[in-house]
Amino acid sequence: MGGWLKRHRWVVPYALLAPGVLWLVLFYVYPGIQMFISSFWSGTLETGFTFSLSNWTNYPEALSASSEQFVRSILYAGAATILTFLIAYPLAYTIAFKGGRYKALLLFLVVAPFFTSFLLRTISWKILLADSGILLAPLKAIGILPPEFRLLAEPIAVVSGITYNFLPFMTLPIYVSLEKIDHRLVEAAKDLYAGPWRPGGAIAGIVLGGVLGGVLGYIFEYPVPIWAGVWGIAGGLIGWLFISESFTRITFPLSLPGVFAGSLLTFIPAMGDYVNAEFLGNPSTRMIGNVIQNKFLVQNDYPEASALSFILMAGIIVFVAIYARALGTEALTTGRG
Amino acid sequence: MTPQARAHEEQAIEMANYPESIPTPTALTRRRFLAAGAVVGFGGFLAACSTSGSGATTAPSAAASAAPSGAPASAGASPSGKVAWANWTYYMDTDEEAKTFPTLDEFTKLHGITVEYSEVVDDNNSFFGQIRPALEANQPTGWDIVTLTDWMAQRLIRLGWTEELDLANMPDFTANLKDEYKGLAWDPDMKHHAPWQSGMTGLGYDVDVTGDLTSLDTLFTADPRWTGKVDYLSEMRDAVGLTMLKLGLDPEKPTTADNDAAIAEIQKAVDAGIVRDFKGNAYAEDLKSGDATLSMAWSGDMVQALVDKPSLRFTIADQGGMLWTDNSMIPKGASNKAGAELLLDYYYIPDVAALVTAYVNYLTPVKGVDAKLLEMDPEIAKNPLIFPPPDVVARLHVFGPLTEADEAYFNETFAKVTGVG
Numbered sequence: 001m002g003g004w005l006k007r008h009r010w011v012v013p014y015a016l017l018a019p020g021v022l023w024l025v026l027f028y029v030y031p032g033i034q035m036f037i038s039s040f041w042s043g044t045l046e047t048g049f050t051f052s053l054s055n056w057t058n059y060p061e062a063l064s065a066s067s068e069q070f071v072r073s074i075l076y077a078g079a080a081t082i083l084t085f086l087i088a089y090p091l092a093y094t095i096a097f098k099g100g101r102y103k104a105l106l107l108f109l110v111v112a113p114f115f116t117s118f119l120l121r122t123i124s125w126k127i128l129l130a131d132s133g134i135l136l137a138p139l140k141a142i143g144i145l146p147p148e149f150r151l152l153a154e155p156i157a158v159v160s161g162i163t164y165n166f167l168p169f170m171t172l173p174i175y176v177s178l179e180k181i182d183h184r185l186v187e188a189a190k191d192l193y194a195g196p197w198r199p200g201g202a203i204a205g206i207v208l209g210g211v212l213g214g215v216l217g218y219i220f221e222y223p224v225p226i227w228a229g230v231w232g233i234a235g236g237l238i239g240w241l242f243i244s245e246s247f248t249r250i251t252f253p254l255s256l257p258g259v260f261a262g263s264l265l266t267f268i269p270a271m272g273d274y275v276n277a278e279f280l281g282n283p284s285t286r287m288i289g290n291v292i293q294n295k296f297l298v299q300n301d302y303p304e305a306s307a308l309s310f311i312l313m314a315g316i317i318v319f320v321a322i323y324a325r326a327l328g329t330e331a332l333t334t335g336r337g
Numbered sequence: 338m339t340p341q342a343r344a345h346e347e348q349a350i351e352m353a354n355y356p357e358s359i360p361t362p363t364a365l366t367r368r369r370f371l372a373a374g375a376v377v378g379f380g381g382f383l384a385a386c387s388t389s390g391s392g393a394t395t396a397p398s399a400a401a402s403a404a405p406s407g408a409p410a411s412a413g414a415s416p417s418g419k420v421a422w423a424n425w426t427y428y429m430d431t432d433e434e435a436k437t438f439p440t441l442d443e444f445t446k447l448h449g450i451t452v453e454y455s456e457v458v459d460d461n462n463s464f465f466g467q468i469r470p471a472l473e474a475n476q477p478t479g480w481d482i483v484t485l486t487d488w489m490a491q492r493l494i495r496l497g498w499t500e501e502l503d504l505a506n507m508p509d510f511t512a513n514l515k516d517e518y519k520g521l522a523w524d525p526d527m528k529h530h531a532p533w534q535s536g537m538t539g540l541g542y543d544v545d546v547t548g549d550l551t552s553l554d555t556l557f558t559a560d561p562r563w564t565g566k567v568d569y570l571s572e573m574r575d576a577v578g579l580t581m582l583k584l585g586l587d588p589e590k591p592t593t594a595d596n597d598a599a600i601a602e603i604q605k606a607v608d609a610g611i612v613r614d615f616k617g618n619a620y621a622e623d624l625k626s627g628d629a630t631l632s633m634a635w636s637g638d639m640v641q642a643l644v645d646k647p648s649l650r651f652t653i654a655d656q657g658g659m660l661w662t663d664n665s666m667i668p669k670g671a672s673n674k675a676g677a678e679l680l681l682d683y684y685y686i687p688d689v690a691a692l693v694t695a696y697v698n699y700l701t702p703v704k705g706v707d708a709k710l711l712e713m714d715p716e717i718a719k720n721p722l723i724f725p726p727p728d729v730v731a732r733l734h735v736f737g738p739l740t741e742a743d744e745a746y747f748n749e750t751f752a753k754v755t756g757v758g
Contacts, residue, residue, distance in 0.1 A: 290756070291757045
């Protein structure tokens with residue numbers, strides 16, 4: 001046996017790959033091919049479907065009918081990715097550098113919500129954000145908010161739901177890449193007079209915060225100048241108080257692989273998510289996942305649903321390719337951003 | 338287990354009323370059932386969303402069971418063996434502790450026929466997708482009874498995929514089916530379907546906020562009491578049907594022009610910000626939390642919602658409401674047609690049907706159930722959501738048949754107005 005293996009060394013990697021490959025072939029490649037075929041179908045559930053290459057028109061038809069939801073998915077998934085990054089980075093940073101002996105506990109707390117189902121977590125947001133729920137009722141009672149104000153059935157609820165649901169996917173990779181950083185590099189930077197980055201940090205904070213706030217305000221359909229202003233001021237303060245040169249030159253670049261991985265792990269599933277839009281949104285916040293779900297299960301329009309699924313997949317691949325190119329694939333493997 | 342187990346039919350049915358042999362459902366049971374239902378509902382929702390096949394794809398195995406040896410078969414040529422029944426979840430009286438279905442067990446005891454009862458239908462279309470290939474190829478589906486909603490029942494019958502019922506074998510069905518269920522255009526002589534349970538679609542509202550409401554117009558009219566807090570149903574036939582009634586159109590004979598008018602009316606309400614969202618059963622949660630103060634609502638959900646929040650009301654508006662029915666059919670090629678007929682007929686015995694009604698709280702198509710329930714559980718017998726008075730029944734409409742092309746068109750336009758098309 002040992003002798004045989006020694007003579008046939010080439011078998012080993014294939015044997016190790018086999019379970020994964022088999023899994024992917026069975027549950028990804030095969031259904032993928034099935035779906036590709038059905039995207040060239042025409043017909044109905046009642047009469048049966050027939051395949052024809054001339055049905056490529058399913059693709060442009062599906063795309064033009066749901067371009068609105070497509071664009072919205074990109075905006076919502078993008079906004080949620082940025083928000084998870086803004087929340088996850090300081091969180092991961094604190095755990096990695098200041099966590100001390102509580103590190104394990106803090107990490108556990110990050111993952112803890114995952115012990116409940118995705119659906120229940122989303123539905124619990126409905127309870128928290130209800131029009132007269134524990135968050136809004138007191139604010140309405142003291143007159144800060146008008147009685148008809150609501151968070152649910154609004155874009156902000158959908159994006160917040162996605163942000164919350166995917167937070168651990170962003171936090172954990174960033175934590176891992178921060179944790180690996182050699183502290184002596186930061187100390188060395190400080191020795192070389194890398195101090196607080198003001199006023200550079202403040203200016204960068206105002207600009208970044210302002211732009212981000214404006215974009216988010218636009219997506220949430222809130223007044224853009226107010227959002228840009230508030231976020232700009234917040235960004236400026238953060239930049240002034242917290243951002244040092246050792247962070248911009250050492251820590252942040254070294255954590256980029258984690259940021260890259262985390263943002264992909266957030267953005268890709270968020271693009272296809274439909275649960276948050278279904279439970280927390282309204283008719284004008286539906287995402288492409290909702291359209292695909294409806295076409296598959298309500299309208300029985302399998303051809304267009306399959307075509308949309310493929311367009312979604314292709315769109316994500318293109319987006320990821322551009323993103324990887326922009327951030328540099330080097331950063332992925334070596335951490336040298 | 339009891340001496341009665343050996344008894345003949347009449348005696349055994351009497352036994353159905355003995356609390357010790359079959360627990361009488363109580364309000365507590367119902368509440369627990371609904372709580373479980375909510376969880377299962379979400380599970381079902383998830384299952385429906387995933388593309389993987391669920392248990393539903395597995396046809397019951399033939400080898401699963403033979404008739405219990407102790408049960409006496411009444412006559413030599415009588416049906417025997419097993420009957421496989423595909424039904425919706427929480428649609429059969431259940432012994433919560435033993436996880437059994439008492440009326441089904443009773444049937445087995447009486448007739449020596451095992452029932453493989455499977456709660457595998459959670460969506461008409463996806464279940465149709467599962468049985469279509471077999472029916473199309475003239476193969477047995479593995480089911481002896483399938484229970485599906487009107488419009489899907491119409492489709493199966495239209496396609497000729499159901500066995501004709503031998504009414505001579507079904508004396509209780511012939512005698513006890515309520516008149517309003519008879520004479521439908523798609524099965525005028527009741528030869529293909531036996532109604533199982535029905536529900537009404539009407540107005541649900543919080544009377545403390547809105548005051549008493551009697552008109553469907555409220556759903557489409559801006560008012561500070563409910564603007565932005567109105568849920569519509571995401572079920573096309575219910576939402577479009579109610580809108581047609583509001584417009585004075587006839588949902589029993591829906592045309593594409595009627596549909597366009599209804600969709601335009603819904604779109605106006607959406608654009609005006611009156612509609613909060615289109616919901617499935619979740620509208621009931623919104624009504625309870627106050628996120629919705631007015632909603633299109635199903636009577637089955639509201640039975641419980643009214644208990645949970647006493648200020649809620651359910652009403653069939655002056656313009657009318659919708660009635661839907663789930664119907665049992667014997668699919669072509671069923672292996673035990675005689676057994677299936679016997680089982681369908683059994684549920685038209687008022688004592689048996691009363692036990693089901695007491696548990697599931699839907700409208701029953703069986704005559705005499707209200708009288709039985711007056712003895713068993715008067716609270717249920719007097720509930721107008723389960724036994725609506727005749728003037729309400731007269732205002733109910735069944736969404737009419739659609740050709741396949743029209744159905745696709747209706748669904749597509751409705752998907753657009755709900756934001757997913």
